[in-house]
Amino acid sequence: MMSEQTRLLMVDDDTELCELIGDYLENEGFLVEFAHNADDAQHKLQRAERYQLMILDVMMPGRSGMDLLQEIRPRLQLPVIMLTGRGEDIDRILGLEMGADDYLSKPCNPRELVARIKAILRRAGPKEHQTLFPDQPVSEAGIQLDPGIREVRIAEQMLELTGTEFNVLAYLMNNAGTVISKEQLTELVLHRKLTAYDRAIDVHVSRVRQKLGKLLPNSDVIKTVRGVGYQFVRGA
Known part of the structure; x- marks a missing residue:
């Protein structure tokens, strides 16, 4: 079981999948919050320090998970696992090159997802704040x-x-x-x-x-x- 302080953000427009995965993750001791589009996720990530990891769907209405990852990655070092229903190699490669830490095809096995989350959290130590990227115009x-x-x-x-x-x-x-x-x-x-x-x-x-x-x-x-x-x- 993970610490009660381990909080995850799951970004996916599939509300049924969020409920299913969320229940499993909570049974494993995680705290899970949800966003169902990129705009909602951006709002929640204004307090990114509250999350230890993000689970991010590639294909969403409006701005995709790839778009969101491009936008947040320079300033946020939050570990990210990407989910996709397409399973194409090019998506996997692009996601990893943009800064995703891992990649799973949907439908994913919740047990495998938990194992990957735990492995990433074990590897993730405190990261030095990147000051090279501008925070002002x-x-x-x-x-x-x-x-x-x-x-x-x-x-x-x-x-x-x-x-x-x-x-x-x-x-x-x-x-x-x-x-x-x-x-x-x-x-x-x-x-x-x-x-x-x-x-x-x-x-x-x-x-x-x-x-x-x-x-x-x-x-x-x-x-x-x-x-x-x-x-x-x-x-x-």
């Missing part, structure tokens, strides 16, 4: 980035970025003038170690540059420091 080189609403504007024009691209730009802008290594940026954004021949973070940085270039054609604000990493040029 940042303005550099004519770019206004608001981490609260996850918007980027240049001369009042909206810059359309994916969740991963937004996180790349947010880390670089918030540390303008400082070189962030590829290893560190990979861990911060993709939540995994950089491996040999791994160019994923380079691809994301390149896409951010391309999109910035359409609105800032004469400004190369992201500098490559060869053999090290990337730097947002202050005052570029």
Whole structure:
């Protein structure tokens, strides 16, 4: 049995499944709260310290579990188990790359879910608060980035970025003038170690540059420091 203080947040639009899984988890000694869409989950996660782990459904009406994970992961280190009814490898890979700790296909065996929750909680030690990600709006080189609403504007024009691209730009802008290594940026954004021949973070940085270039054609604000990493040029 787990401690009475172990509180979980389950985010799933299937209320019957929530009731079924919730009853099983509570019999195992967990305290469980529910959110049935991404907006409700965002509201509850404003007090993220009250939860030790989140169970997150990939497919929900409106914003998906993937969207929610992209939005919360830079600032919240809460362990996440993702659930999906699709069972496609690409979903599993994307979920893990975005920072999920584990992944189960639906319908899942509640006993297996409990085992995975306990394994993750055993591994999860106290994590250092990540201060590199901005908690307030940042303005550099004519770019206004608001981490609260996850918007980027240049001369009042909206810059359309994916969740991963937004996180790349947010880390670089918030540390303008400082070189962030590829290893560190990979861990911060993709939540995994950089491996040999791994160019994923380079691809994301390149896409951010391309999109910035359409609105800032004469400004190369992201500098490559060869053999090290990337730097947002202050005052570029």
